[in-house]
Amino acid sequence: MFTIQNVLIPVGQEYQAVSVHIVEGRIAAIAPTLDILGTAIDGRNKLLLPGFVNAHTHSSEMWQRGMIPPYPLELWLAELYDSTPLDPEQIYLSALGTAVETLLTGGTTVVDHLVLIPGRELETVAAAVQAYKEVGIRAFVGPLIQDESLESGIPCGDTGRKHQPYLRSTEAMLELLREAISQFHRPTEGISIMAAPTGTQLCSDALFEGCVELSDRHDLCRHAHLLETKAQKLLAYEQYGCSAVERLKRLEFLSPQTSLAHCVWLDEHDIDLLGDTHSTVVHNPLSNLRLGSGIAPILKYRQAGINVAFGCDGAASNDSQDVLEAIKIGTILHNVTDLDYTNWITPHQAIELASLGGATGLGMASELGSIEVGKQADLVLYDLMNLSLLPRTDPIGLLVLGRPTQVVDSVWVKGDRVIAEGKPTRINLDELRSQLFNRSQWSVNRKSNAVQQVEDHYRAVMQLPASE
Ligand SMILES: [Zn+2]
Numbered sequence: 001m002f003t004i005q006n007v008l009i010p011v012g013q014e015y016q017a018v019s020v021h022i023v024e025g026r027i028a029a030i031a032p033t034l035d036i037l038g039t040a041i042d043g044r045n046k047l048l049l050p051g052f053v054n055a056h057t058h059s060s061e062m063w064q065r066g067m068i069p070p071y072p073l074e075l076w077l078a079e080l081y082d083s084t085p086l087d088p089e090q091i092y093l094s095a096l097g098t099a100v101e102t103l104l105t106g107g108t109t110v111v112d113h114l115v116l117i118p119g120r121e122l123e124t125v126a127a128a129v130q131a132y133k134e135v136g137i138r139a140f141v142g143p144l145i146q147d148e149s150l151e152s153g154i155p156c157g158d159t160g161r162k163h164q165p166y167l168r169s170t171e172a173m174l175e176l177l178r179e180a181i182s183q184f185h186r187p188t189e190g191i192s193i194m195a196a197p198t199g200t201q202l203c204s205d206a207l208f209e210g211c212v213e214l215s216d217r218h219d220l221c222r223h224a225h226l227l228e229t230k231a232q233k234l235l236a237y238e239q240y241g242c243s244a245v246e247r248l249k250r251l252e253f254l255s256p257q258t259s260l261a262h263c264v265w266l267d268e269h270d271i272d273l274l275g276d277t278h279s280t281v282v283h284n285p286l287s288n289l290r291l292g293s294g295i296a297p298i299l300k301y302r303q304a305g306i307n308v309a310f311g312c313d314g315a316a317s318n319d320s321q322d323v324l325e326a327i328k329i330g331t332i333l334h335n336v337t338d339l340d341y342t343n344w345i346t347p348h349q350a351i352e353l354a355s356l357g358g359a360t361g362l363g364m365a366s367e368l369g370s371i372e373v374g375k376q377a378d379l380v381l382y383d384l385m386n387l388s389l390l391p392r393t394d395p396i397g398l399l400v401l402g403r404p405t406q407v408v409d410s411v412w413v414k415g416d417r418v419i420a421e422g423k424p425t426r427i428n429l430d431e432l433r434s435q436l437f438n439r440s441q442w443s444v445n446r447k448s449n450a451v452q453q454v455e456d457h458y459r460a461v462m463q464l465p466a467s468e
Pocket of ligand 1: 056057225261
């Protein structure tokens, strides 16, 4: 139980100084003046916002950030899987790092589409879950499952190319998900497992159907990559004779608790299908720029009434986990896509997408995503005396359009203060930094064999000139 006193909160387009009571992890009262209940927290010269959702990431990519050369997704993936971490202790550390960077840039929830160590899949999930519990962030962990091999994610064109089968059967992948649900799905404790097939390009109908069945049975959120690249759009028609979105609709994967990362290459009919099913688009602008995937038509989605959230995507395609940065780029990027500036996303709208939009995609809009009495206290306190937020103009304008640097003073998740005075309260940040440093080495000029194996084929089907 505590009271945040004299803090600014947004009310419509304006701001109001209020006090806020938090009781048993929920917002109990908001008023201009309130008696102090429990501990008093000085909110003067500070801004209180609902926590953001980092609505799509892959925590273990932290080990590979800054390392992969400028490649499109299909080649980037080959490089990624060539250097993927293979030790659960690394998974634990990168989940901690992802959580801390998310919290320190305004996030209170992370959606981790978790890359699994082959043969040690449940240990991988256990390590990430342990990290999230320790640091205190709310986490949705979607074990990244597929049942087709990586090469099958590239169109064949007219090469007649055949693919190796995936190392595990469909049933084995579903069994893994069942086990993850039974061991780790604890929504009331802030840890939820998602049914999260990798994406249409690497998953069979049977895998999607199994995921739908499990998510219905256990009330899980669904999550997948969707049409991130042009190659994936070509592949969907090549494999199924219809768009990837039509296929997901047929498989009944789309729903109000379904969030889909990227959505760069959708056509008008696809947009209608997402709207009809109340699915959520997760916008990952930095990753889309980094991998040259394209610009997701976010303004069109908003005009079609589709819910949009922001994600950082994994740190190997971003190469950070700064939620505020993703919001900024994901907001102003679209000003170049539409001359009619009345369609552009305003800073206040951007904040709402990052918080309530994120919560909506996770089926949590009645519990999270805004500062309202009765909602859970997943809240972030920003220091308006920080140099990057000065001088005083519009706090949310500065937060979204500026370059806010170390502006988060405190973060609460379920009413627990997990960041105080800009530092994690439950883990030793210096120790984490040492571990990340000591367990890595400088790595430059990479070009793996895996990339060389797929590069010629990729260039051919994408009608690029042959490489030298
Ligand atoms: Zn991703």
